[in-house]
Amino acid sequence: MVATVEPLAAPVEPDEALRRIAFLLERERAGSYRVEAFRKAVVTVRETPEQELLSRHQAGTLQDLAGIGKSTAAVVSEALDGELPAYLGSLQEKAKPLAVGGADLFALLKGDCHTHSNWSDGGSPIDEMVLTAVELGHEWLVLTDHSPQLRVANGLTAERLTKQLSIVDAINGSLGGQFRLLKGIEVDILDDGSLDQTDAVLARLDLVTASVHSKLRMNSAPMTKRMVAAVSNPRVNVLGHCTGRLVEGSRGTRPQSEFDARAVFEACAEHDTAVEINSRPERHDPPDELIRLAMDVGCLFAIDSDAHAPGQLEMKAYGCARAERLGIDPDRIVTTWDVARLLDWAAGSSR
Incomplete structure (x- = not known):
């Protein structure tokens, strides 16, 4: 049975938060540039040791990682703090059924x-x-x-x-x-x-x-x-x-x-x-x-x-x-x- 995905709740892993944001942006047909930023950040986060992510988060240097910008760094930081990233929460709140009926x-x-x-x-x-x-x-x-x-x-x-x-x-x-x-x-x-x-x-x-x-x-x-x-x-x-x-x-x-x-x-x-x-x-x-x-x-x-x-x-x-x-x-x-x-x-x- 095909179904819609359930919204994520805190705590959430940084890579999963980034994946879900990309999914929701694709679902609403957002521009490819925005989507690619989050898809690339997923790869970077998965390739970076967890301890390094934590150290960079504490030092405020996540954006020094290739593929991590201001928006994606904020998502990673909030997820590492055990919070539901604000941007993800906003997208989930706005997500509505794509079609009426069916x-x-x-x-x-x-x-x-x-x-x-x-x-x-x-x-x-x-x-x-x-x-x-x-x-x-x-x-x-x-x-x-x-x-x-x-x-x-x-x-x-x-x-x-x-x-x-x-x-x-x-x-x-x-x-x-x-x-x-x-x-x-x-x-x-x-x-x-x-x-x-x-x-x-x-x-x-x-x-x-x-x-x-x-x-x-x-x-x-x-x-x-x-x-x-x-x-x-x-x-x-x-x-x-x-x-x-x-x-x-x-x-x-x-x-x-x-x-x-x-x-x-x-x-x-x-x-x-x-x-x-x-x-x-x-x-x-x-x-x-x-x-x-x-x-x-x-x-x-x-x-x-x-x-x-x-x-x-x-x-x-x-x-x-x-x-x-x-x-x-x-x-x-x-x-x-x-x-x-x-x-x-x-x-x-x-x-």
Whole structure:
């Protein structure tokens, strides 16, 4: 069951106070510079012997440590004094449910099919994404860093992806079966509908989310052909943010791509490919009328966070509010399934 994290109370370790502040800032989509300051401070605090932290706190020299500034030093000092850091307390008091409605469906979620780490354009290492997912009550998480064509997002070559898979194995080996990190990718749908990774590499993955990231203004007919080809590919399990639109945020707005949605969703239903309900507020993708069409056609759905930072994993609350309002049967949402059922479905889609 996915849930919100409980507020921290004093006493709290300095690194945990810094982690939680970063999480809450990410949750509210604060600027990356502010978040990075606290994430870097976590690393510094963990690498500094406890006695040195105490000595520097008493001497007022915490800011002499690399990665520790005025704000982060204050958090560390207050935590070392056994207090709840004031900034953390303020953020916790201000934290409200992300969405109105959808709480019952949110509680049914068990995982997420679309997440990113700092191996591509995410802000945190894989282990931090996993730790936060565990804290939020996830049972599984699919790691879906970008594929090679999306160079601006540091997309993974086959070689880098292969190296990442070995790290996923190591992480799973350390978790004792209490949580499962699944091997995945957000693979680009190329202009002709083919995928931006070799079939041999895709065959090694547990789940594949496929998305259009280029030539979003392609004419309707070729865009439809492109998307139908992709969702019909036996290696594809989830169609990510299908319209490509942006409705708010720092990147501005972008109109949705033009395509025959019925034809695309019928292909999804035929090939057992789930339609993603992308929960990022700036995407809100697909719009309600397309979700209703996908429901009518008989599609499965995946409520995903598209998280690029640990604190964004909770964004699935937005997708849950929409899905519950539109009346989607929870059993049609693959992110409510346990890992065994999910893997059986994904493997069936690739035969």
